[in-house]
Amino acid sequence: MNTKNSEKFNAERLTRVIGEYPTDGMYSRPGPFLLASAGIHGNEPSGILALRRVFEKLITNKPFLKGKLIGVTGNMAALKQGVRLIDKDLNRVCTPEFADRLIAGEIAGFQEGSEFHDLATIVESLENNKKQEEFLFMDLHTTSSMTPPYISVNRKKENFDFAKKMPLPVVKGIEKFIPGHFDHFLTLKGHTGFTMEAGQHDDPKSVDFHEAAIWVVLVDNGMLDKSVIDYSYYYNLLKDSSPTQDNFEVTYRLNLEEGSEFVMEAGFENFSEVKKGQLLAKLDGENILADSDSRVFLPLYQKQGSDGFFIVMPAD
Numbered sequence: 001m002n003t004k005n006s007e008k009f010n011a012e013r014l015t016r017v018i019g020e021y022p023t024d025g026m027y028s029r030p031g032p033f034l035l036a037s038a039g040i041h042g043n044e045p046s047g048i049l050a051l052r053r054v055f056e057k058l059i060t061n062k063p064f065l066k067g068k069l070i071g072v073t074g075n076m077a078a079l080k081q082g083v084r085l086i087d088k089d090l091n092r093v094c095t096p097e098f099a100d101r102l103i104a105g106e107i108a109g110f111q112e113g114s115e116f117h118d119l120a121t122i123v124e125s126l127e128n129n130k131k132q133e134e135f136l137f138m139d140l141h142t143t144s145s146m147t148p149p150y151i152s153v154n155r156k157k158e159n160f161d162f163a164k165k166m167p168l169p170v171v172k173g174i175e176k177f178i179p180g181h182f183d184h185f186l187t188l189k190g191h192t193g194f195t196m197e198a199g200q201h202d203d204p205k206s207v208d209f210h211e212a213a214i215w216v217v218l219v220d221n222g223m224l225d226k227s228v229i230d231y232s233y234y235y236n237l238l239k240d241s242s243p244t245q246d247n248f249e250v251t252y253r254l255n256l257e258e259g260s261e262f263v264m265e266a267g268f269e270n271f272s273e274v275k276k277g278q279l280l281a282k283l284d285g286e287n288i289l290a291d292s293d294s295r296v297f298l299p300l301y302q303k304q305g306s307d308g309f310f311i312v313m314p315a316d
């Protein structure tokens with residue numbers, strides 16, 4: 001597998017559609033359609049690099065693929081500047097109602113509104129494609145703190161079953177705290193999928209994990225034959241990446257108002273265990289303590305963002 005760290009994200013090459021395979025547009029073979037989205041946050045190019053690798057290999061080796069894989073870019077303007085967002089967090093404005101209004105011709109008036117307009121248009125055309133038997137998706141992200149790869153799913157049995165085919169920890173229920181993310185939009189549209197957080201934004205391993213996840217999903221959902229790729233290599237790469245394959249649920253989110261002073265205590269990683277009463281962060285000079293034995297999730301170590309941290313607890 002390609003692990004060269006010299007692989008650089010080239011924003012000049014950005015296109016809304018990263019790739020399609022088979023490359024035959026509307027005339028794809030019947031089967032599941034897998035929409036893989038990446039760069040919904042502009043400081044997270046890992047998924048785009050992974051999708052470029054996957055499409056390069058598919059187009060070179062031309063294996064038989066049932067259905068279709070389509071890779072799309074999220075926040076193009078933010079990716080070009082290397083920032084999380086321009087006007088608003090794209091991963092908070094994706095609602096079916098807003099999509100309908102945009103497609104009907106409403107002008108969004110902010111950058112992420114027009115990014116979402118493009119994405120919603122692509123989703124609609126995939127939904128209308130008669131060769132599409134099942135609409136699967138994976139939204140590829142990375143985090144500001146170090147983390148083993150994990151999957152986040154909206155609460156829906158199909159999403160959870162789809163996610164559990166992957167040898168990774170699964171976190172349920174983020175939609176209660178942050179509605180309007182792209183995964184939430186696709187789930188509400190009736191599709192099945194998850195969000196994958198592959199690791200820290202700039203860690204080259206995040207690209208490897210994203211790539212591995214795309215191959216594993218293609219094989220596990222009957223789109224690609226196992227023999228075409230080194231399946232067990234990719235599967236084990238994911239399996240060995242994480243100390244746990246347990247499930248968790250989100251029970252708390254610390255909201256950050258605009259302009260608030262937030263400093264996360266140093267040293268937390270995703271899923272770090274914390275004890276009741278432990279100092280987690282300072283918000284406008286006040287100490288924020290853990291109110292139970294639990295785990296910290298998505299601690300914020302970057303400037304942009306309105307989620308200070310989340311708390312997760314073990315779940316079935």
Ligand SMILES: [Zn+2]
Nearest residue numbers: 041044141142
């Ligand atoms: Zn993200």
